[in-house]
Amino acid sequence: MKANIPEVEALVNTDRSLHILFCIIDSGCTSRDVLQSYFDLLGELMKFNIDAFKRFNKYVNTPEKTFLTQINSSLVDSNMLVRCITLSLDRFESQTEDVKVVEVLSECCLLSYMAKVENRLAFLFRLVNIINENVSCLNTSLVVLMLARRKAKLPFYLNALREKEYAEKYPGCLLNNFHNLLRFWQRHYLNKDKDSTCLENSSCIPFSYWKETVSVLLGSDRTSLCAIASYIDEPYMDLDKDLLED
Structure with missing residues (x-):
């Protein structure tokens, strides 16, 4: 048989x-x-x-x-x-x-x-906090944010990160660091076809959507509810304006 x-x-x-x-x-x-x-x-x-x-x-x-x-x-x-x-x-x-x-x-x-949204937010906050230890954590945090963006909930997640910063008494620290790490992500993945293909295949999310989401997050328009810069108050802004996405 x-x-x-x-x-x-x-x-x-x-x-x-x-x-x-x-x-x-x-x-x-x-x-x-x-x-x-x-x-x-x-x-x-x-x-x-x-x-x-x-x-x-x-x-x-x-x-x-x-x-x-x-x-x-x-x-x-x-x-x-x-x-x-x-x-x-x-x-x-x-x-x-x-x-x-x-x-x-x-x-x-x-x-x-x-x-449960509160559990996804808890994971996101901790992932963004430990990204420096493992670039894989950066990609996992991006998956959470990409799926939120698909459902038009990206501003909710970014604002939750901002509120968590204030609750933990270090406003701007987390989001400034996350912004810089997304810049690193661009340098790493936009020039490596093999790595970008692996991301796309493993997540079943087109790499174009990964790139687009990162670009939106790095946007310089502080009126955009999907740009990280919009959630960092001016006194705590530690971003090089020349590096912000146009």
Whole structure:
């Protein structure tokens, strides 16, 4: 009897996902490189795969808080998984005519957690804070902002970052740094076709939209609600005006 290839692949992916999941939760792994590899691989196995999220919820239904705690406590290492969950949620939300998708959206702890705006904002704030440690975090923060822009919610997210700055008593610090890092992003990706292709393929978001979103964020028009500069009060502005996008 000939094996059903999709079923075999699903079985292999199930076993791999469970093994990786248990390694993250139960192994007590202290190596950042190993832990990051676990998170990255789990993200790739689960991305856009509604069945994978359903299986995940089945096996992590009780200790989900433990897993979420590990994601939050190791965000530099887990940011690719956070990106996977964010992208997958966005796709699944456009497939609500599918009964199975609706069921998983309502039951899966990871998707439900990421669906809450306050949780996405918390991830975004922390990602922007730790970007200097890992350029991957910059791309994950951009995914959050690109999806917000698609839904005309980019100003809401930028204003939330501004309010968080003031609440933490360092107005301008976060957004000035983020602006400078987006300049670095342009220098890095606009001249590297291979890297930009990888971004597009892994996210299923056209690279043109990545570029456009970064350009909008770097805009110099302080009346634009989608430009970072609009959310930095003049006394705290630390941007080189010659470097602002025209």
